[in-house]
Amino acid sequence: MTDPRRTSDRPTSACPMAETDAPRPAGRSRRQALAAFAAGAAATMLAPGVVLITGAAPGAARPPGTPASPAQRWGLLIELGHCADGCARCVEACQTEHGWHAGDHGAHDPHWIRLVSATDDTHGRTLNLPLMCQHCAAPPCRDVCPTHATFRRADGIVLVDRHRCIGCRYCVMACPFSARFFTPGALTDQRPHMPRGQGTAEGCTLCVHRIDQGQIPACVEACAAAGGGAMRFGDLADPDDPIRAALAELPTARLRPDLGLGTAVHYGDL
Amino acid sequence: MAAIAYDLIAVRPGRLLPILGVFAAAIVAGLGAALIMALAGHQITGMTNRVPWGLPHVFAYFLILSASGALNVAVIASVFRRADYKPLEPLSALIAVACLVGGLSLLVLDLGRPDRLMLTMTSANPRSIFAWNVVLYTGFMAVAVAHLITVIDRRFAWFGGITGHTANIWRFVLTTGTGLDLGVLVGRELIHSAVLAPLFISLALTYGLAVFLLALPGLAWLGGGTTDRALMQRLGRLLGLFVAVSAYLAVVLQAVHLYAPDGRDVVAFLLVEGGVYTALFWGGQIGLGTVVALVLAFGGRPIAAAAATVVGGFATVYVTLISAQVLPQAILPGMTVTSAFGDGALATYQPALVEWVFGVGGLAIAATVAIVACRLFRILPKASAGAGVRAIGG
Numbered sequence: 001m002t003d004p005r006r007t008s009d010r011p012t013s014a015c016p017m018a019e020t021d022a023p024r025p026a027g028r029s030r031r032q033a034l035a036a037f038a039a040g041a042a043a044t045m046l047a048p049g050v051v052l053i054t055g056a057a058p059g060a061a062r063p064p065g066t067p068a069s070p071a072q073r074w075g076l077l078i079e080l081g082h083c084a085d086g087c088a089r090c091v092e093a094c095q096t097e098h099g100w101h102a103g104d105h106g107a108h109d110p111h112w113i114r115l116v117s118a119t120d121d122t123h124g125r126t127l128n129l130p131l132m133c134q135h136c137a138a139p140p141c142r143d144v145c146p147t148h149a150t151f152r153r154a155d156g157i158v159l160v161d162r163h164r165c166i167g168c169r170y171c172v173m174a175c176p177f178s179a180r181f182f183t184p185g186a187l188t189d190q191r192p193h194m195p196r197g198q199g200t201a202e203g204c205t206l207c208v209h210r211i212d213q214g215q216i217p218a219c220v221e222a223c224a225a226a227g228g229g230a231m232r233f234g235d236l237a238d239p240d241d242p243i244r245a246a247l248a249e250l251p252t253a254r255l256r257p258d259l260g261l262g263t264a265v266h267y268g269d270l
Numbered sequence: 271m272a273a274i275a276y277d278l279i280a281v282r283p284g285r286l287l288p289i290l291g292v293f294a295a296a297i298v299a300g301l302g303a304a305l306i307m308a309l310a311g312h313q314i315t316g317m318t319n320r321v322p323w324g325l326p327h328v329f330a331y332f333l334i335l336s337a338s339g340a341l342n343v344a345v346i347a348s349v350f351r352r353a354d355y356k357p358l359e360p361l362s363a364l365i366a367v368a369c370l371v372g373g374l375s376l377l378v379l380d381l382g383r384p385d386r387l388m389l390t391m392t393s394a395n396p397r398s399i400f401a402w403n404v405v406l407y408t409g410f411m412a413v414a415v416a417h418l419i420t421v422i423d424r425r426f427a428w429f430g431g432i433t434g435h436t437a438n439i440w441r442f443v444l445t446t447g448t449g450l451d452l453g454v455l456v457g458r459e460l461i462h463s464a465v466l467a468p469l470f471i472s473l474a475l476t477y478g479l480a481v482f483l484l485a486l487p488g489l490a491w492l493g494g495g496t497t498d499r500a501l502m503q504r505l506g507r508l509l510g511l512f513v514a515v516s517a518y519l520a521v522v523l524q525a526v527h528l529y530a531p532d533g534r535d536v537v538a539f540l541l542v543e544g545g546v547y548t549a550l551f552w553g554g555q556i557g558l559g560t561v562v563a564l565v566l567a568f569g570g571r572p573i574a575a576a577a578a579t580v581v582g583g584f585a586t587v588y589v590t591l592i593s594a595q596v597l598p599q600a601i602l603p604g605m606t607v608t609s610a611f612g613d614g615a616l617a618t619y620q621p622a623l624v625e626w627v628f629g630v631g632g633l634a635i636a637a638t639v640a641i642v643a644c645r646l647f648r649i650l651p652k653a654s655a656g657a658g659v660r661a662i663g664g
Binding site for chain 1: 308457
């Protein structure tokens with residue numbers, strides 16, 4: 001069975017049956033053939049996990065100069081029941097990947113992703129919910145931005161063009177999930193792939209730089225590596241993507257559906 | 271009708287220049303605060319990712335609202351053709367422009383990247399009310415200046431009707447946009463309402479007239495002139511009417527919240543549990559800005575009423591803007607939430623000294639623009655300018 005965490009990593013790995021149909025090399029023994037079959041089967045069984053853990057492509061890397069495709073809609077499925085109590089691997093991975101830190105400056109600090117402890121007022125069940133930009137289909141931050149600095153890419157990823165941001169913080173005001181942040185001071189230890197800037201807005205990019213290289217977001221990768229497997233990444237617009245099957249099977253919900261924002265982060269067990 | 275005599279504000283020893291000196295110092299301090307914020311970043315302010323808009327925005331909103339309402343007298347004179355208000359028409363337009371200059375200065379200099387302001391025009395997002403407001407603010411400035419020119423230069427008087435009507439319509443659209451700046455924010459429950467648009471129109475009419483009622487005797491004192499008591503009384507009663515309408519719309523806003531079951535906690539926060547915000551609401555917005563202002567306005571004390579309205583109005587804008595951010599967002603309704611970011615808990619906002627200095631600098635810019643313009647152009651009717659004519663209009 002294909003691991004649902006591995007989503008649209010098309011094409012699949014080599015099919016062992018195809019190998020059996022191929023002409024055998026001269027002098028190859030039955031034992032060698034069986035060994036090859038076993039290796040192929042093992043590769044088929046294990047490759048998805050290995051591929052996921054090493055951060056391999058959910059799809060092919062996007063060639064430079066090629067625009068993002070409107071046929072895709074990247075999103076996440078987070079099964080909260082699998083989120084281990086006290087685990088913050090996703091947050092740590094995001095911090096490492098993008099070079100942001102929290103904890104020193106109180107509410108001045110950014111939290112591109114944060115863990116929210118949510119206790120149901122009715123029955124008292126508590127969940128730990130990773131919260132980040134929900135990459136809305138109709139993002140309020142995009143709508144209020146006066147300069148198009150906040151924009152929604154064709155594939156649904158909501159981003160900030162730091163060179164266009166004037167630092168008005170209207171997007172911070174507008175986000176109903178408190179998932180947009182303002183950089184209030186000089187920055188050090190920046191990542192080359194994620195330039196940030198004093199006086200501009202920022203937030204989760206869904207690791208767009210990794211997606212464009214055919215990799216999965218750092219948080220999803222770290223979650224899988226930690227063995228939790230709570231986070232899945234995939235193309236919500238692709239009917240063949242395993243994330244679609246998982247969404248069809250699992251009871252999921254999105255944050256503030258009443259607002260009609262069309263968020264791309266789905267939560268299981270919420 | 272006889273031509274109205276306008277004059278430059280008189281330079282009275284010990285009045286005009288010292289006052290201008292104080293305002294200049296406040297402007298320098300404000301610009302210094304802006305520079306410090308630009309260099310060190312907003313981390314030195316009380317504004318955070320929980321409360322991204324703070325005291326500078328309170329000053330800016332108050333001034334921008336006042337700009338719209340300061341035009342009241344000019345509109346009464348030009349649109350409603352009330353000759354008795356005609357002598358104060360240029361001053362009305364000037365105060366509008368001055369308030370707008372002060373407010374916009376604050377908005378621009380508070381930006382994280384004020385150097386990129388031009389992007390609001392070259393890369394404007396038509397979906398953004400903020401972007402629309404850039405057009406509306408600059409347009410209002412242009413229309414108000416044009417109207418001022420038609421009044422102080424009689425060669426363009428024939429154009430005054432058009433500019434007057436245009437400015438009147440423009441300011442309603444502008445104030446609608448200012449209200450909806452906040453009203454469209456779906457995640458800020460205290461202010462997410464279409465009522466913000468008419469409420470802000472009413473607040474603008476109120477604050478602008480109050481500022482005008484303070485500016486008129488202020489300028490008369492600076493130049494050693496006088497004001498017309500009967501006119502002040504009439505404007506004072508008009509102020510009372512605006513105060514009452516603003517209070518009514520504020521009640522409507524909260525009543526709409528109360529009607530929705532999930533809005534009751536929000537209203538309870540503002541009216542009962544909100545600490546300093548509750549105190550400012552009852553003491554500033556309702557007590558001083560409404561009850562006291564009404565009593566004074568209809569009790570024949572227009573200047574005191576205007577002062578109460580301005581102080582109460584500042585509290586109103588503060589409560590409206592800040593409490594909406596302090597209140598935690600309902601990310602997961604029906605759940606009690608906590609996080610390292612402070613989800614589920616009230617945010618704290620303590621304005622830093624640099625914000626106060628910056629905001630007062632904006633007020634000083636507005637006041638200086640008004641005073642300097644009165645010295646450069648014949649804007650004040652002779653009574654207010656200190657030329658010895660006691661009666662204004664009438």
